[in-house]
Amino acid sequence: MKLLFACLFSTTLSLLSCLPAFASGAIWxxxxxxxxxxxxxxxxxGSVLIEDGRIAAVERGARARKPAGATLVDGKGYFLTPGLIDSHVHLHAVPGMSAEQAAxxxxxxxxxxxxxxxSFLYYGFTTVIDLALADRGVIDRFNQAPLHPQVVHCGEPLVFANGYPMSFAAPKVRFETFNNxxxxxxxxxxxxxxxxxxAHTPxxxxxRVKRAGGICVKTHIEHGFGRERNLPMMGPAVFAQVRAAATDHGLVLVTHAxxxxxxxxxxxxxxxxxxxGMWHWGALDNEAELPAQIKTLLDDIAAKGIGxxxxxxxxxxLRAYFDPAYLNDPGVAKVVPKAMLAWFQSAEGKWFKEELAGDGEIDAVALKxxxxxxRRQAQVIAYLAxxxxxxxVATDTPSSPTFGNLPGLNGNLELRRMHAAGMSLAQVFKAATINNARTFKLDAQVATIEKGKNxxxxxxxTSPLKDIAAYDSVVTLWVGGKQVARAQLAAGE
Structure with a gap:
């Protein structure tokens, strides 16, 4: 009754936000x-017909007529786009918390x-790819939610013995934790x-990844950093075996580098x-402009179509800990429960800030x-663009125990960063949709408005081709054909 009252008497609430969360039958x-x-x-x-969770027809032009029996949705002249894809998430991790704190x-x-x-849906991400399956139960529970993005995964990460990221776990448990x-x-x-x-060849x-239902396999070329430097790392011969096996099993090969x-x-x-992205240039780190050697590599990446x-x-x-305004961003409250947001604002909730800064003037040292x-990362992206x-589009949400990597919001901010780095609005839109879908072989299912797609x-x-802020102007979503007003997806208690 409260929702009905609001829809009848509010002058500011969009008519579309008052539509039922789940429409039955065909939708026009x-x-x-x-x-x-x-x-x-x-x-x-144009117009789009949805039946049984899929796009049944796409009509271009203003004269298309509603099929008999279909529920009519007037889009008010707004812009209809495919859902977005985040191709790098870690669903098992709780941002801002250590494992002990979460427990x-x-x-x-x-x-x-x-x-x-x-939270992913609130910012328009209707497909997510978990690159390192750590807990199958998390994905199963995720998929049991009444409304959720499609999840695909890369199975357990394929790691080199005692290398990255095995090194994060204590020696007595790391082989049990990173079994693959x-x-x-x-x-x-x-x-x-x-x-x-x-049993542990490439x-x-x-x-193992293939048997677990993975569509991709993730491995690492990483020497390590901080206290964990010069870690064991696979060489070219071993990597070649991984490449051959991924090809044989029809899996996309994703490499942390x-x-x-x-x-x-x-x-x-x-x-x-x-x-x-390429944060580190090694011996070229002090170069102000993009070095010729790096341009040559980036030319090769572009020519080969590497994702x-x-x-x-x-x-x-990581910088969020040194930005007093971050936790007051209205977007944060949309994606995390109130109790968690309050905890983030407490002294205990800012524990990771001390680890980031180390000794000295915390804010100044960390930010500098x-x-x-x-800067280096942005220069690389501008050149590739x-x-x-x-x-x-990929966020690595959450990349570490930081509250600055929140689901959904992180993707929205990533889109803005990519545009600010030099990508055109059309390039950002493709990166969030068709580029991701083609790269991970999902383009037969998602990422375009075509008959037969999800x-x-x-x-x-607002059109995403006119303003990067369009990604925060979503009014209504259809997820596997189920209709929901965006406002209904925001975090509550």
């Missing part, structure tokens, strides 16, 4: 401007996971005897996707240390 969305990434040359009025706050943790699928590892005969003395070499690891040196190695080894995940919001997410990597490279659609007041 009309009086909209169709914005689909494969036809950006034709932004025109000590079971109610808060439960509230967060209940809100999690709605590649055996290194040189480290036999440090690998528990119950793990047989033949082929065996990739096969964030420096000029490691991205050079990943490209040479045949990675399909580079997970992270490039800038993950620009990762470093900005991030300026150069952010100038070559019309295959850039894809009915994952966004109705925006």
């Amino acid at each position: 969305i009309t009086n909209v401007k169709l914005v689909s990434p494969e036809r950006l040359d034709r932004i025109e009025r 000590a706050q079971p109610l808060m943790q439960q509230q967060y996971f209940r809100q999690l699928p709605r 590892f590649i055996y290194d005969p040189k480290q036999a003395a440090s690998i528990p005897s119950q793990y047989r070499p033949e 082929e065996a690891g990739v096969a 964030n420096s000029f040196k490691t991205q050079t190695a990943a490209v040479a080894a045949g990675a399909d996707v580079l997970a992270h 490039y995940q800038p993950t620009m919001q990762v470093l900005y997410g 240390g991030m300026e150069a990597p952010l 100038s070559k019309n490279a295959n850039i894809v 009915a994952d659609l966004l109705l925006m007041r």
Whole structure:
């Protein structure tokens, strides 16, 4: 009754937000401007018919007539787009909390996971890709929510023995925690005897991912950082075996690499996707302009169509601890429960800030240390954009125990960072839709407004080709054909 009263008497509430959350039967969305990434040359009025969770028909032109029996939705001349894709998330992790803190706050943790699928949807992300499956139960519960994005995953990450990210776990538990590892005969003395070499070859690891239902496999070329430097890392011969196994099993090969040196190695080894932008240039770090050597590598990345995940919001997410305005951003309250937001604002909730800063003047040291990597990253993205490279939207949410990487909001901020770095609005839109879908072989299901595709659609007041703020102007969503007003997805208690 309260919702009905509000719809009848509010002058500010959109008519569309008063539509029922779940429409039954066929839905005819009309009086909209169709914005689909494969036809950006034709932004025109049209109508879309949804049946059984899929797009049953697309009519372009103003004269299309509603099919008999379909529920009519008047789009008021707004812009209808496909749902967005975030191709780098970690659904098991609770942002801003250590594992111990999350375990000590079971109610808060439960509230967060209940809100999690709605937070992605609130900012228009109707498909997410979990690159490192750590807890299948998290995805199962995610999929049990009445309304949730489609989730696909890369299975357990394929890691090199005692390398990154195994090094984060204590030696006595790391092989149990990271069970899908590649055996290194040189480290036999440090690998528990119950793990047989033949069960931990690159082929065996990739096969495990395939059996688990993964569409991709994630591996790492990472020397380490901080106290964990010079970690064991797979060489070209081992990586070649991973590449061959991924090809044999039809999986997309995603490689964590964030420096000029490691991205050079990943490209040479045949990675399909580079997970992270190029924060580090090594010996070239002090160069003010983009060096010729790096341009040559980026030209190769663009020419080969390698999927490039800038993950620009990762470093900005760390800076959130030194930005007094961040937790007061209205977007934060939309994606996390009130109790968690209050905890973030407490002294206990800011524990990670001390770890980031170390000794000295916390704010000044931390912010200054991030300026150069952010500049280098933006220069790389601007160059790739100038070559019309295959850039894809990915957030690494949450990339670390920071409250600056929140689901949904992180994606919205990533879109803004990419545009500010030099990508055109059309490039950003494609990166969030068709580029991601093609790169991860999902384009037969999602990312365009075409007959037969999943009915994952966004109705925006503003065109995403005119203003980056359009991604915050969503009025209504259809998720697998189910209709929901965006306002109903915001976090509550």
